Amino acid sequence: MQNLISMRDLTKEEIEHFLRTAAGIESGRLNLDLSGKVMAALFYESSTRTRLSFESAMKKLNGKVVAMVGTKGTSVDKGETLADTARVIARYADIVVIRHPKEGAARYVAEQIDVPVVNAGDGANQHPTQSLLDMYSLQKTQGTLENLTVTMLGDLRYGRTVHSLAYALSAFNPTFHFIAPTSLRMPGHILNNLSDLDIPFTESEEIGDTLKASDILYVTRIQRERFPDPEEYEKVKNAYTIHAAMLNDCKENFKVLHPLPRVHEISTDVDDTPYAYYFDQAENGVYVRQAILATLLGEVKL
Amino acid sequence: MKTLKVDAIRNGTVIDHIPGGQVLRVLNILKPRKNDVIMAGMNFPSQAMGQKDIIKIEGRELTADEVNSIALIAPRAKVNIIRDFKVVKKGTVEVPDAFEGLVRCPNPNCISNAEPIVSRFQVVKRDPVTLCCGYCERVYQTSEIEYL
Numbered sequence: 001m002q003n004l005i006s007m008r009d010l011t012k013e014e015i016e017h018f019l020r021t022a023a024g025i026e027s028g029r030l031n032l033d034l035s036g037k038v039m040a041a042l043f044y045e046s047s048t049r050t051r052l053s054f055e056s057a058m059k060k061l062n063g064k065v066v067a068m069v070g071t072k073g074t075s076v077d078k079g080e081t082l083a084d085t086a087r088v089i090a091r092y093a094d095i096v097v098i099r100h101p102k103e104g105a106a107r108y109v110a111e112q113i114d115v116p117v118v119n120a121g122d123g124a125n126q127h128p129t130q131s132l133l134d135m136y137s138l139q140k141t142q143g144t145l146e147n148l149t150v151t152m153l154g155d156l157r158y159g160r161t162v163h164s165l166a167y168a169l170s171a172f173n174p175t176f177h178f179i180a181p182t183s184l185r186m187p188g189h190i191l192n193n194l195s196d197l198d199i200p201f202t203e204s205e206e207i208g209d210t211l212k213a214s215d216i217l218y219v220t221r222i223q224r225e226r227f228p229d230p231e232e233y234e235k236v237k238n239a240y241t242i243h244a245a246m247l248n249d250c251k252e253n254f255k256v257l258h259p260l261p262r263v264h265e266i267s268t269d270v271d272d273t274p275y276a277y278y279f280d281q282a283e284n285g286v287y288v289r290q291a292i293l294a295t296l297l298g299e300v301k302l
Numbered sequence: 303m304k305t306l307k308v309d310a311i312r313n314g315t316v317i318d319h320i321p322g323g324q325v326l327r328v329l330n331i332l333k334p335r336k337n338d339v340i341m342a343g344m345n346f347p348s349q350a351m352g353q354k355d356i357i358k359i360e361g362r363e364l365t366a367d368e369v370n371s372i373a374l375i376a377p378r379a380k381v382n383i384i385r386d387f388k389v390v391k392k393g394t395v396e397v398p399d400a401f402e403g404l405v406r407c408p409n410p411n412c413i414s415n416a417e418p419i420v421s422r423f424q425v426v427k428r429d430p431v432t433l434c435c436g437y438c439e440r441v442y443q444t445s446e447i448e449y450l
Contacts, residue, residue, distance in 0.1 A: 006439060082417055104413035104437025123411050125438055189441045 003110040003117045006126045007168045021291035034063035040093035041067040044100045057289035116296035131164040133288040151177040154220035156186040176201035244269040320376040322353025370398045412438035
């Protein structure tokens with residue numbers, strides 16, 4: 001595999017390869033070494049977790065990192081095209097990790113340069129390393145990816161992580177419950193795709209008793225700016241907050257995931273329950289990104 | 303009713319059953335060459351379509367790829383290849399697997415609208431024709447798509 005651009009490009013076997021490799025790295029069974037390799041982080045947009053997680057992943061494998069964060073004062077500011085910036089950076093590095101506000105930017109960059117490209121988020125489109133770490137978290141907490149009941153809650157319209165997770169999981173026979181305010185429902189093209197694949201799903205505005213039947217609750221942040229009316233936002237904000245008391249009847253294997261940062265969606269009293277998994281999930285991101293970097297740099301074979 | 307006459311061609315291509323009023327868009331896609339002799343008819347009465355447009359191109363036989371490039375505008379067009387005033391091949395427009403450089407991505411936040419990029423769409427469904435942008439991965443139906 002040359003690049004990691006979109007979950008749409010990955011086969012089930014490739015997904016399983018990344019999860020297996022991440023598990024090997026986490027357990028210490030796999031000792032990989034990227035010394036002498038340089039990763040260029042090309043971040044046209046701010047990001048804390050993704051960038052630090054990639055840097056940490058590269059450094060844990062003895063690799064080095066060069067980074068452009070934001071475009072202020074850079075050649076981009078002077079009007080350089082994305083293609084030119086990428087072509088130059090490719091001469092400095094063995095692998096390029098890019099986050100860009102335009103959708104399709106990572107794919108375009110990958111077409112311009114010969115070194116491997118990892119998409120670290122392209123606008124509202126894809127964020128495949130997040131999807132893979134989400135799947136790794138599912139695999140780790142449930143022991144399998146097959147036949148899981150996954151409830152997704154919050155902003156399902158604009159949240160790209162839920163889109164790619166729904167897409168990626170569809171190879172593993174899932175059942176979905178989508179809970180969102182009407183204005184932030186899962187987009188039609190994703191629901192159509194699930195219907196085409198005969199994957200069962202429900203849609204609701206209310207949490208009701210879906211949590212009892214779920215293996216996973218995947219929560220996303222509802223952004224204030226999505227609501228023109230602040231009163232409307234307040235109502236939605238309160239209706240979609242998860243409290244510890246709501247989790248009393250949940251299954252033993254039940255876990256709460258969140259790509260973070262969280263604001264109000266998960267009350268801090270959930271943190272102390274055995275169901276909270278979002279901080280472990282963030283840690284999983286490092287192992288998964290190590291697996292991705294090592295695979296694309298040829299240190300582990302697919 | 304008066305019949306409208308369009309000269310027959312000796313050798314070349316006739317495209318019939320183009321939806322009324324679309325002939326200029328079709329020509330725009332076919333990109334006539336400098337020496338092509340072309341007759342374009344607009345809004346002929348048609349029992350099946352109400353109104354239809356016709357194009358006759360003298361001296362040039364369109365390839366299947368060229369014919370299929372008009373699939374988003376004239377999916378039901380009939381294409382006849384003419385040699386020595388006789389129809390030697392009848393064909394229809396088929397929706398190709400992909401469109402390259404033909405249509406613009408309607409997503410304003412797509413990189414293909416920001417950098418000098420040849421657009422690329424995969425056909426993900428044929429009925430109704432549904433396209434997926436090769437860059438931003440958004441999915442569109444024909445009615446939402448604009449030709450370049």
